[in-house]
Amino acid sequence: MLCNVRLSSSSTRWKTRQGKDSFARKAKLEGLKSRAAFKLLEVDAKYKIFKRGQTVVDLGYAPGSWSQVAVERTKPNGRIVGIDIIPAQPPKGVSTIQGNFLSEGVRAEVKRFLEDPNQGRPTASLAAPVEITNTATDNESSIDESRLQSNADSIGKVTSSKPSKKGQDDSGKMVDVVLSDMSEPWPLETPSSWKRSLSDPYIRMMNTSGINYKDHAGSMDLCSAALQFARDTLKTGGHFVCKFYQGAEDKELEKELRKTFKAVHREKPESSRSESREAYFVAMRRKKESTEDAGSQDKPDMEASKIE
Numbered sequence: 589m590l591c592n593v594r595l596s597s598s599s600t601r602w603k604t605r606q607g608k609d610s611f612a613r614k615a616k617l618e619g620l621k622s623r624a625a626f627k628l629l630e631v632d633a634k635y636k637i638f639k640r641g642q643t644v645v646d647l648g649y650a651p652g653s654w655s656q657v658a659v660e661r662t663k664p665n666g667r668i669v670g671i672d673i674i675p676a677q678p679p680k681g682v683s684t685i686q687g688n689f690l691s692e693g694v695r696a697e698v699k700r701f702l703e704d705p706n707q708g709r710p711t712a713s714l715a716a717p718v719e720i721t722n723t724a725t726d727n728e729s730s731i732d733e734s735r736l737q738s739n740a741d742s743i744g745k746v747t748s749s750k751p752s753k754k755g756q757d758d759s760g761k762m763v764d765v766v767l768s769d770m771s772e773p774w775p776l777e778t779p780s781s782w783k784r785s786l787s788d789p790y791i792r793m794m795n796t797s798g799i800n801y802k803d804h805a806g807s808m809d810l811c812s813a814a815l816q817f818a819r820d821t822l823k824t825g826g827h828f829v830c831k832f833y834q835g836a837e838d839k840e841l842e843k844e845l846r847k848t849f850k851a852v853h854r855e856k857p858e859s860s861r862s863e864s865r866e867a868y869f870v871a872m873r874r875k876k877e878s879t880e881d882a883g884s885q886d887k888p889d890m891e892a893s894k895i896e
């Protein structure tokens with residue numbers, strides 16, 4: 589009960605704030621799914637992270653404005669893969685996987701999807717987004733493989749299922765840019781359906797609570813998972829943009845980033861609300877892989893049902 593009261597009053601506050609927010613109004617006018625698009629646009633204007641034809645992975649993509657920016661900036665022929673724990677309508681041209689990114693099984697599934705550089709990539713004659721939905725309710729870290737297969741089959745827009753070496757670097761990496769904007773969605777930014785799953789997946793995952801140390805700790809978990817994934821999949825020269833909530837451990841994260849990337853910048857975009865402790869690491873040009881950041885132990889783990 590208490591929870592509902594808190595949700596509805598914060599949702600009213602949110603609506604009032606959005607009404608006054610020029611970035612939110614602009615996003616609506618420009619057909620963007622949320623004001624968050626402007627944060628990435630600012631980052632891209634400064635650091636030029638996107639190029640045509642890239643493979644971009646968007647962690648915590650919903651409702652999808654970062655993916656919209658990535659589609660636009662990598663066309664023609666870019667491929668964008670979005671992952672989110674909540675169900676959402678994927679933006680045009682984006683392949684999506686629903687699942688909890690803190691789960692090894694989900695991370696392994698994303699890597700499997702990426703292995704074929706053509707999977708999810710539009711061709712001249714055919715746009716090929718693929719939507720893979722994890723229907724699990726209690727168990728957010730499992731993926732329904734049969735549904736996954738039948739989804740891919742029935743959508744039938746995958747250009748090729750044959751893995752090819754094209755699009756990979758010397759060490760077999762296939763991703764040009766990893767984005768992570770993972771954190772709790774603002775109310776109403778996503779379809780109302782996410783609220784229905786509130787009681788389950790959000791218990792152990794990152795929830796912005798307004799309690800700084802808690803938000804910071806949750807954010808560090810999400811950033812670590814995103815960084816390990818970036819280390820496992822980013823080509824030499826690839827970029828990583830990662831939201832974090834500022835706090836005691838972010839220096840440690842920055843140190844880790846410096847091991848893997850040639851340049852690491854902290855950014856607080858103008859469109860990021862000043863009262864929020866969120867900020868972004870923009871990590872540029874992945875170094876040639878060293879033993880320090882060699883592959884993680886992520887393995888397909890479809891049985892594992894615990895959210896880590």
Ligand SMILES: C[S@@+](CC[C@H](N)C(=O)[O-])C[C@H]1O[C@@H](n2cnc3c(N)ncnc32)[C@H](O)[C@@H]1O
Pocket residue numbers: 621622624625647648649650651652653654655671672673674687688689690769770771772773774778793794810
């Ligand atoms: C601020 S929103 C992202 C907004 C998005 N960048 C956009 O432009 O529309 C954060 C997203 O992270 C997702 N998220 C949080 N924790 C997650 C997790 N453990 N696994 C997958 N997605 C997660 C939330 O469901 C939410 O949709």
